[in-house]
Amino acid sequence: MNFTQAMNQPEILLVDDTPEHIETAVMMLRESNFKVRIATKGSTAFKLIEQHPPDLILLDVYMPEMDGFDICRILKTESDFNYIPIIFLTSSNDAESIKKGFELGAQDYVVKPFNTSELLARVHTHIKLKKQTESLLKSNQELDSFCYTVAHDLKAPLLSLRKLTEYLALDYSTLLDNDGLELIDTIQQKSQEVVKLVDHLLELSRMSEMPMNIEPINLEQLFRKVYDELINLEPPRNVNLRINYIPFIQGDPVMIKLLVINILSNALKYTRIRKDACIDISSSENETEYIISVRDNGAGFDxxxxxxxxxxxxxxxxxxxxxxxGVGLAIVQKILKRHHGLAWMTGKVDEGATFYFSLPKT
Ligand SMILES: Nc1ncnc2c1ncn2[C@@H]1O[C@H](COP(=O)(O)OP(=O)(O)OP(=O)(O)O)[C@@H](O)[C@H]1O
Ligand SMILES: [Mg+2]
Incomplete structure (x- = not known):
């Protein structure tokens, strides 16, 4: 095996305290060219994972000190290693353990005593899935940074173009006829649109990169504050805003404000055609999440x-x-994704739309 092959050799951490199982599994895996490290208890497993995260963990359910379920729960919910696939090692008649393993976030299970082809097939599948996920994540990051660079590099020339047209309008207006002045006006409007689009794209990229600072947020107050800010920018109009009780949520204040701005500016924009616009904001909750809805009586959609x-x-x-x-809701979705929440919308042409989003309680 050359150096590159050795570097690319997938690494498995086997966490088990039964010598016979260790011996059989290690033999099968090494024969198939996997690098294997062994931990016979939880504390050693954590130490080895910290030192060098493996590509996959084979985890025995029953062990003294800390069992496999505890190790799985800690890895999946309290560590930075929740992306490592875990395969539980269970005994054939242990349906309860299999169910519990899946509930705790394990990817799969293998029954002991091991069947070589079954163990290897499952190991190969989960390592392949992990590699594909990593490569997708990397492509997404590359796309984000490409989008940021393009938007960033476009902004400076666009701003100069806008400034130059302003000078043209100011200094040469007497030399131009009405058609010429109209053309300048259109150029100014269009360049304003493109600058807005570029700003939106920059915001979208920023939402992926920005470190998060989670704190309690008074969402009801935030909706009212943002509404006041937005309505003050509009020509006078009749809007009936009703807010039922909205809970405090946990989130990043900068991101959540941007989310509220985008949702409310849509509700205001698409109700502009109504003499009496209505925007109703309310919430519901279940055991694990809050669901907030923003309903409007605007143009709706198909x-x-x-x-x-x-x-x-x-x-x-x-x-x-x-x-x-057409970037606002993409920003909203990115923000919700980073908060482990979801967004969806319902609507009917000419009968209004309702935007929903969910946020986890903890
Ligand atoms: N409240 C709403 N009522 C009807 N249609 C909506 C509503 N909100 C969003 N939409 C539809 O979803 C599309 C995408 O919304 P999004 O906010 O991403 O873009 P936008 O409002 O067109 O532009 P911007 O990037 O300036 O927000 C809109 O173009 C519109 O067709
Ligand atoms: Mg919008």
């Missing part, structure tokens, strides 16, 4: 295309009807 709403640049209304860059 539910057949609902799955597109959260993708960048996807718009269901034309620029002439409602201006926009």
């Amino acid at each position: 539910m057949r295309y609902a799955s597109r709403l959260f993708s960048v640049f996807q718009r269901l209304h034309s620029q002439n009807e409602f201006e926009g860059s």
